[in-house]
Amino acid sequence: MDPYLIAKDTWILPHVFEAPPAGLVNANSMIIAGKEPVIIDTCPAAVRDAWLEQAWSIVDPQAVRWIFISHDDGDHVGNLEQVIEACPQAKIVTGWFQTGRLLLDHGKELPMPRCMWVNDRDSFEAGDRTLLAVRPPVFDSPTTRGLFDPTTGVYWGSDAFGLFVQEPVQDTADVPESMRWESFQRVGTMMAPWLQWVDPRKYNAHVDSIERLGVEAIATCHGPGFRGSLVNEALRRVRELPLLPPFADPDQAALEGVLAEITSGPAPALAPDPEAAVA
Ligand SMILES: [Fe+2]
Numbered sequence: 575m576d577p578y579l580i581a582k583d584t585w586i587l588p589h590v591f592e593a594p595p596a597g598l599v600n601a602n603s604m605i606i607a608g609k610e611p612v613i614i615d616t617c618p619a620a621v622r623d624a625w626l627e628q629a630w631s632i633v634d635p636q637a638v639r640w641i642f643i644s645h646d647d648g649d650h651v652g653n654l655e656q657v658i659e660a661c662p663q664a665k666i667v668t669g670w671f672q673t674g675r676l677l678l679d680h681g682k683e684l685p686m687p688r689c690m691w692v693n694d695r696d697s698f699e700a701g702d703r704t705l706l707a708v709r710p711p712v713f714d715s716p717t718t719r720g721l722f723d724p725t726t727g728v729y730w731g732s733d734a735f736g737l738f739v740q741e742p743v744q745d746t747a748d749v750p751e752s753m754r755w756e757s758f759q760r761v762g763t764m765m766a767p768w769l770q771w772v773d774p775r776k777y778n779a780h781v782d783s784i785e786r787l788g789v790e791a792i793a794t795c796h797g798p799g800f801r802g803s804l805v806n807e808a809l810r811r812v813r814e815l816p817l818l819p820p821f822a823d824p825d826q827a828a829l830e831g832v833l834a835e836i837t838s839g840p841a842p843a844l845a846p847d848p849e850a851a852v853a
């Protein structure tokens with residue numbers, strides 16, 4: 575998929591991976607190509623060449639001023655070192671715990687003088703806009719902060735607001751309604767197995783605080799974007815997550831189903847037998 579705009583100067587860099595038996599899952603990142611360009615997450619290393627090509631088609635790496643790391647999972651920091659090296663003017667927007675985890679979990683040592691520690695509800699000035707770090711409703715790493723841009727109303731939800739899809743699409747409106755919210759619920763509860771223990775009242779107060787920001791579009795690493803009336807619907811649906819049964823992880827039988835599907839594919843074509851040709 576090619577990069578696309580979710581709002582003015584705000585690009586989604588989409589990548590889609592097979593996730594059998596659920597369907598397809600996105601691993602996206604985002605670039606705000608404003609006065610001081612911001613790269614938000616860096617996609618998995620598996621798509622490095624394609625992702626770097628996408629990124630540098632949108633911004634000149636020499637002009638990038640900010641690299642925002644929502645959290646330190648591999649699908650968000652897979653190309654971080656390459657970006658840090660290619661963008662010498664850029665500050666790395668991270669945090670204390672994230673810095674340690676990047677070193678211990680990934681062997682990535684951040685250049686400390688280039689770092690800025692921006693925690694939940696801290697903001698930073700990126701030229702023509704003030705960006706606000708906001709922890710999303712659900713997350714799978716304690717270091718997670720989303721990013722809200724008040725100039726466009728776009729909220730980067732990081733792992734939150736994801737959904738499986740059957741084919742690559744840019745907008746959640748293009749996901750058939752029959753699977754849209756069911757898939758949204760599955761990914762939400764999968765991302766946060768701790769939801770079953772949360773107090774819905776406190777959780778809803780947190781979602782209220784996100785809603786009050788004036789979100790006009792939601793971008794997520796793990797699905798297409800939300801615009802228009804689907805933003806309110808997504809915020810309403812995300813409130814239901816603590817009330818749902820926990821995600822049922824696909825079990826051994828599911829793995830065997832996947833393996834059977836792989837091995838039942840068409841047999842590889844046989845190369846011509848040179849001996850037979852001689853005979
Ligand atoms: Fe994650």
Ligand SMILES: [Fe+2]
Binds near residue numbers: 649650732795
């Ligand atoms: Fe993720």
